[in-house]
Amino acid sequence: MANTVNPPRGMRDFLPADKARREHALGVIRAGYAAQGFDEIETPVxxxxxxxxxxxxxxxxxxxxxxxxxxxxxxxxxxxxxxxxxxxxxxxxxRFDLTVPLARFYASHRAALPNVFKSIQIAPVWRAERPQKGRYRQFVQCDIDIIGEPGAIAEIELITATIATLDALGLTGCAIRINHRAILRSLIASWGVAEADYERAMITIDKEDKIGVEGVVAELVDLGLVDDSASQTVAESLSGLPDDGWNLDRGVVPPPAWLDTDAYRQLHEIRDAVAAVAPGTPLVFSHNLVRGMGYYTGAIFEIQHPELGYSLGGGGRYDGMIGRFLGTDVPAVGFSLGFERIVDLITVPEDRQTDGIVLVYDRDVEPATLLRIKTQLVGSGARVRLERRVKNLKPLLERLADAGYTRFAPVMSDTRQVSDLQFRDLA
Structure with missing residues (x-):
């Protein structure tokens, strides 16, 4: 029995049609972010x-x-x-993500960069994941970041640029979930959790959508993060929030005592500005949105698709990271698209597909004639492939149609120029 030859577990090969779809998506993302004033960089793997x-x-x-x-x-x-x-x-x-390399890059090149630096990074990253559906050991990340801007304008610009890019990809109907690390910390502090355990408590809160409020309370108690006596307080603070989380301080309901009002007002500022620019994309305040990275310090956000149970990307503010490398704190915020999830949802629009032509030539056609015709067609903007005539053309033409070619024409010994070709559709 022949040995099965596969790529390493958690890594993939891409057939031509898959690669074409990926390159189309990457082209749309690059063009969309560049149009928003971001500049692309590259860092070592x-x-x-x-x-x-x-x-x-x-x-x-x-x-x-x-x-x-x-x-x-x-x-x-x-x-x-x-x-x-x-x-x-x-x-x-x-590298396991693009944010740590970006922080190092900025620390290395700060003198050559503008005071407010807006970057694009699109590149593969590697993680020793346990391979399963939707989880790979090598995958592409698409990041935009703004470094040097402390105000909410940075979050607003990142979110609106991402919404515009999702629209360009044809992904409509998405919402942006948003929260703030300061709000999470003040909520957890009201339960009496020790500051050293905040991150662990956040991991549990992040599960609320799956295990419910009762599950969150039970896990916090099991972990010893809150006492049994505080479990009722935890349940009330999580389940007592109104459906519209934007009304916590607008007089509709009394604001919770634990609410960090400064952070909450900043989220309102972000929401109102985004609504003015992209009114069709709602921003949803989600008290249980955590985002897993420990480096987030401020607003955090995530893309929610109406038909999917997982996010299509996310990000947030990470003001403390660059200071680890530079010795002085620099404000920073970023947004990353989940490229591997997004690329499976899109199709290449027909009006963006290059005219694909297959020239099926007989054995006695002169190579110089064949290449002259091909060169003329390529010069007119077509994508051209040469294929020697075989006895059964049907499987060959079907495979080429799947690869995106749209027409074919026989090239015979008496064919001399493009006008002699008789084109037929491959559909």
Missing amino acids: MEDASRLHSGLGGDNEKLAFGILRRGLSADAVAELAAVGDLEGLTDLGL
Whole structure:
């Protein structure tokens, strides 16, 4: 029996039609973000292991692929592995996201960049995930970030640029869920949770949509983050929120005592500005939106599709990250599209497909004639493929139609120029 030859687990090959759809989506995303005033950069696929494991990447740091130090002998590798000395084994790692490399990039090139830097990064990242449907070990991220702007204008610009790009991709009907880390922290503090346990409590709150308020309360108690005596308070503060979370401080209901009103007003500012620019896309205040990364410090947001149970992207403000590399804090906020999820939802519009022509030639056609005709067609804007005539053309033409070609024409020994061709549809 022949061995099955597949790519490594969690990684994929892409057939021509799949690759064409991906490149179309990437082209739309790049053009959309560039039109909004963002500039594309590129960073190495590897970063120093110490930066990738600096505590900025949350749980994703545990999924980083490490690269063995050069020059280590087999005995040295075995000895270091036996004592669990990962720092001794590796000095580099594959990036697990694009935000940590961007922070390092900005710290490296700050003098050459404008005071407010708006970047695009579109590139593959790697995580040692357990492969399953929708989870891969190599995947593409599409990020836009604004560094150096402390005001809410940065969040507003990122959200509106992302909405415009989703519209250009044909993904309509999406909503943006939004929350603020300061609101989450004030909510958790009202339950008596120790500050050191805030991040763990947030992970539990993030499950509310799946396990409900009672499930959140039970898990917080099981983890020892809140006492049984506080469980009623937790349940009331989560379930007592109105359906329209935007009314918490507008006199419709009394504002909760735990609400961070400054952060809440900032979310209103973002919502009102986005509504003025993109009135068809609602911003939904979600008290249980957490976003997993530990580096978020302010507003956080996520794309919600009406027919899907998972997000199509998200981001937020991470003012403390660049200071780890630069020694001085720099405000920063970013938005990342879930490219692998988005690309499965789109189709390439017919009016954006290049005219694809297949020239089926006989064996006795002169190569110079064949290439001259092909060159003329390519010069007119067509995509042209040469195929030698075979006995049964049907399977060949069906495969080429699936690859996006739309017409074919026989080229015979007496064909001399494009006007001699007789085109037929491949449909």
